Amino acid sequence: MxxxxxxxxxxxxxxxxxxxxxxxxxxxxxxxxxxxxxxxxxxxxxxxxxxxxxxxxxxxxxxxxxxxxxxxxxxxxxxxxxxxxxxxxxxxxxxxxxxxxxxxxxxxxxxxxxxxxxxxxxxxxxxxxxxxxxxxxxxxxxxxxxxxxxxxxxxxxxxxxxxxxxxxxxxxxxxxxxxxxxxxxxxxxxxxxxxxxxxxxxxxxxxxxxxxxxxxxxxxxxxxxxxxxxxxxxxxxxxxxxxxxxxxxxxxxxxxxxxxxxxxxxKPFPCGIVCHPAIDGCIQLHQEIQRKGLKFDDIKDVQAVVHPLVIELTSKRTPKDGLEGKFSVFHGGAVGLLYGKAGPAQYGDTVVTDSSVIAVRDKIDAQPDKNLKADETYLTINFEDGSKLEKRIDHAVGSLEVPMxxxxxxxxxxxxxxxxxxxxxxxxxxxxxxxxxxxxxxxxxxxxx
Missing domain, CATH: 1.10.4100.10 (2-methylcitrate dehydratase PrpD)
Structure with a gap:
C-alpha cells in the first residue's frame, strides 16, 4: 500500500x-x-x-x-x-x-x-x-x-x-x-x-x-x-x-x-548535467593553455570521450539559441575553453551564435564510452604543431564526490x-x-x- x-x-x-x-x-x-x-x-x-x-x-x-x-x-x-x-x-x-x-x-x-x-x-x-x-x-x-x-x-x-x-x-x-x-x-x-x-x-x-x-x-x-x-x-x-x-x-x-x-x-553550470564533466575539463584546459602561453587559434581539434548519455541528451551540434545551447556538449566545451567559465551569461543567445564560439565548437568531437561513469570524461586537445594537452576528469565539480x-x-x-x-x-x-x-x-x- x-x-x-x-x-x-x-x-x-x-x-x-x-x-x-x-x-x-x-x-x-x-x-x-x-x-x-x-x-x-x-x-x-x-x-x-x-x-x-x-x-x-x-x-x-x-x-x-x-x-x-x-x-x-x-x-x-x-x-x-x-x-x-x-x-x-x-x-x-x-x-x-x-x-x-x-x-x-x-x-x-x-x-x-x-x-x-x-x-x-x-x-x-x-x-x-x-x-x-x-x-x-x-x-x-x-x-x-x-x-x-x-x-x-x-x-x-x-x-x-x-x-x-x-x-x-x-x-x-x-x-x-x-x-x-x-x-x-x-x-x-x-x-x-x-x-x-x-x-x-x-x-x-x-x-x-x-x-x-x-x-x-x-x-x-x-x-x-x-x-x-x-x-x-x-x-x-x-x-x-x-x-x-x-x-x-x-x-x-x-x-x-x-x-x-x-x-x-x-549544478556549477546552467545546462544538462551530463555534459558537466566535459565543461569542467575544458575550463581546466583553458587555465592550462593560459599558463603555457598557447593560442586558442592554434587548436586543431578537441576529442572528448564521454558517457553515452552525453551523446543521447546533449548532442545538439548547431544550437540556434541559449535554450538549445544547454543541450550541446559542444557549446559547453567551447565556452569553457574560450572563457574559462560557463555561467548564465555564456548561455545567452548572442554567445551561442557568436562566430568565435562557433569556430571552437566546430572543432570539438565527442565519442561515447559505456565504460565511463556519468561524471567522468577524457579530453585531448590537438594543436596544429602536433603538440597536445590532455585532461582526465574522474568526478566533475558538483558531483557527490566533489560537491559544491x-x-x-x-x-x-x-x-x-x-x-x-x-x-x-x-x-x-x-x-x-x-x-x-x-x-x-x-x-x-x-x-x-
Missing part, C-alpha cells in the same frame, strides 16, 4: 525528527532554488508566460521571485511562474540517481501557498520541503530508468506528487486527505523529453508545482481519488513505468531511513541573481535566503526576494 504508506509517513514527519544533515541539505536545496528562480525570472520564456497569463490572475497573494516592486500573482500562477523561472536556465539541483530536479516543483508550490496562507516558520517550510523531495525521489527511483528512457521528463512526472505532499504537509492534512492529494496529483502527469531545448521544458516543473498545489487544495475539501493511486494495476507506477517492474514498496519502505535529499547535488561548497553556492547565487537585481541586491537576497530556516514567518522573507 505505497500510497497510504507515503501519506502516513509525510503526515507524521516532524521537524524534530530530521537529522541535522537532512536539515542542512534542505536549506541548501531551498537556497539554490531561490537563486535559480531569481536568476531565471527575467528570461524571455518567463516573460511570455507572464504576459499570456497575467490577465487571468486572481487575488495577488504570492510573490514572483526576482521581480522588484513586489510583483505578485495568485498562489496557483505564482507556483507555475516561479517553477518555470527556477528551471529555465537548467541550473537547478539534481538528484543524481534519477536526474530528477526535485526542488523546483516542490518549493514553487510550497512557497506560493505558504505566503498566501502566512504564519509558517522556516522550520515548517524546510520540513515540508523535505517531505516533498523525498516523495518525488522515492517514486522516481521506483520507476527508474525505464520511465525516463521511454520519454517522460521525470522531474515533472514525479514533481506533482512531491508538491502535493509538501503543501499537504503544510496544510496539516490527515492521512486520508494526504492519500487523496497524492491520487489527485498522480493523474496530472506532465513532461516529455521531446520538449528539451524549448520553452516547454521549463513549463514542466512549473506545471507540476501548480498541479500539486491544486491536488492538496482539492483534498483539503474532501475531494476523492484512489487510495491505491500509485500502486494499483492501472495506477501511476504501472502506467508510466515503461514496461519495467515498479519497485514502489522497496523505495517507499526506505522513507525516513535513507534520505534522498542528502544525495541532492547542485556553501561558498561556491553563494557565488553561484550572486552571479545569476546579480544579472537580474544588480550585485548589491543579489547579495542581500543571498543573505536573506540563507536565513530562511531561522525565520518565524517565511511570508516576510518572500516579500524581500
Amino acid at each position: 505505497a500510497t497510504k504508506s507515503l501519506a502516513s509517513w509525510a503526515v507524521n514527519l516532524q521537524p524534530s525528527s530530521l537529522p541535522t544533515s537532512v536539515k542542512q541539505a534542505a536549506l541548501r536545496s531551498l537556497y539554490n532554488y531561490i537563486g535559480c528562480a531569481i536568476g531565471g525570472s527575467d528570461h524571455p520564456t518567463v516573460t511570455k508566460a507572464y504576459n499570456a497569463l497575467s490577465p487571468f490572475f486572481g487575488k495577488e497573494t504570492s510573490s514572483l521571485l526576482g521581480h522588484k516592486g513586489s510583483k505578485k500573482a495568485d498562489a496557483q500562477h505564482a507556483a507555475l511562474l516561479n517553477g518555470i523561472a527556477s528551471h529555465v536556465h537548467d541550473y537547478d539541483d539534481t538528484h543524481l540517481a534519477t536526474i530528477i530536479h526535485p526542488t523546483g516543483p516542490v518549493a514553487s508550490a510550497l512557497l506560493a501557498y505558504g505566503e498566501y496562507k502566512g504564519g509558517f516558520s522556516g522550520e515548517d517550510i524546510l520540513c515540508a520541503l523535505t517531505a516533498g523531495i523525498e516523495a518525488s525521489c522515492k517514486i522516481g527511483l521506483a520507476v527508474w530508468p525505464e520511465h525516463y528512457d521511454i520519454g517522460w521528463h521525470i522531474t515533472s512526472s514525479t514533481g506533482s506528487v512531491g508538491a502535493a505532499v509538501a503543501v499537504g504537509k503544510l496544510m496539516h492534512l490527515s492521512e486520508e486527505q494526504m492519500a487523496q492529494a497524492i491520487g489527485v496529483a498522480a493523474v496530472q502527469v506532465v513532461g516529455l523529453r521531446e520538449m528539451f531545448g524549448s520553452d516547454t521544458k521549463s513549463f514542466h516543473p512549473g506545471r507540476a508545482a501548480q498541479s500539486g498545489l491544486l491536488a492538496a487544495l482539492l483534498a483539503e475539501q474532501g475531494y476523492t481519488s484512489s487510495e491505491k493511486a500509485l500502486e494499483a494495476k492501472r495506477g501511476w507506477a504501472n502506467v508510466v513505468a515503461g514496461g519495467g517492474t515498479p519497485k514502489l514498496d522497496q523505495f517507499v519502505g526506505e522513507l525516513g531511513k535513507k534520505w534522498e535529499i542528502e544525495a541532492n547535488a547542485f 561548497t556553501d561558498e561556491q553556492l553563494t557565488a553561484k547565487f550572486v552571479d545569476q541573481a546579480g544579472l537580474v537585481l544588480g550585485e548589491a541586491d543579489a547579495k542581500s537576497a543571498s543573505d536573506a535566503a540563507w536565513r530562511v530556516g531561522e525565520s518565524k514567518n517565511v511570508a516576510e522573507v518572500m516579500r524581500t526576494l
Whole structure:
C-alpha cells in the first residue's frame, strides 16, 4: 500500500525528527532554488508566460521571485511562474540517481501557498520541503530508468506528487486527505523529453508545482481519488513505468531511513548535467593553455570521450539559441575553453551564435564510452604543431564526490541573481535566503526576494 504508506509517513514527519544533515541539505536545496528562480525570472520564456497569463490572475497573494516592486500573482500562477523561472536556465539541483530536479516543483508550490496562507516558520517550510523531495525521489527511483528512457521528463512526472505532499504537509492534512492529494496529483502527469531545448521544458516543473498545489487544495475539501493511486494495476507506477517492474514498496519502505535529499547535488553550470564533466575539463584546459602561453587559434581539434548519455541528451551540434545551447556538449566545451567559465551569461543567445564560439565548437568531437561513469570524461586537445594537452576528469565539480561548497553556492547565487537585481541586491537576497530556516514567518522573507 505505497500510497497510504507515503501519506502516513509525510503526515507524521516532524521537524524534530530530521537529522541535522537532512536539515542542512534542505536549506541548501531551498537556497539554490531561490537563486535559480531569481536568476531565471527575467528570461524571455518567463516573460511570455507572464504576459499570456497575467490577465487571468486572481487575488495577488504570492510573490514572483526576482521581480522588484513586489510583483505578485495568485498562489496557483505564482507556483507555475516561479517553477518555470527556477528551471529555465537548467541550473537547478539534481538528484543524481534519477536526474530528477526535485526542488523546483516542490518549493514553487510550497512557497506560493505558504505566503498566501502566512504564519509558517522556516522550520515548517524546510520540513515540508523535505517531505516533498523525498516523495518525488522515492517514486522516481521506483520507476527508474525505464520511465525516463521511454520519454517522460521525470522531474515533472514525479514533481506533482512531491508538491502535493509538501503543501499537504503544510496544510496539516490527515492521512486520508494526504492519500487523496497524492491520487489527485498522480493523474496530472506532465513532461516529455521531446520538449528539451524549448520553452516547454521549463513549463514542466512549473506545471507540476501548480498541479500539486491544486491536488492538496482539492483534498483539503474532501475531494476523492484512489487510495491505491500509485500502486494499483492501472495506477501511476504501472502506467508510466515503461514496461519495467515498479519497485514502489522497496523505495517507499526506505522513507525516513535513507534520505534522498542528502544525495541532492547542485549544478556549477546552467545546462544538462551530463555534459558537466566535459565543461569542467575544458575550463581546466583553458587555465592550462593560459599558463603555457598557447593560442586558442592554434587548436586543431578537441576529442572528448564521454558517457553515452552525453551523446543521447546533449548532442545538439548547431544550437540556434541559449535554450538549445544547454543541450550541446559542444557549446559547453567551447565556452569553457574560450572563457574559462560557463555561467548564465555564456548561455545567452548572442554567445551561442557568436562566430568565435562557433569556430571552437566546430572543432570539438565527442565519442561515447559505456565504460565511463556519468561524471567522468577524457579530453585531448590537438594543436596544429602536433603538440597536445590532455585532461582526465574522474568526478566533475558538483558531483557527490566533489560537491559544491556553501561558498561556491553563494557565488553561484550572486552571479545569476546579480544579472537580474544588480550585485548589491543579489547579495542581500543571498543573505536573506540563507536565513530562511531561522525565520518565524517565511511570508516576510518572500516579500524581500
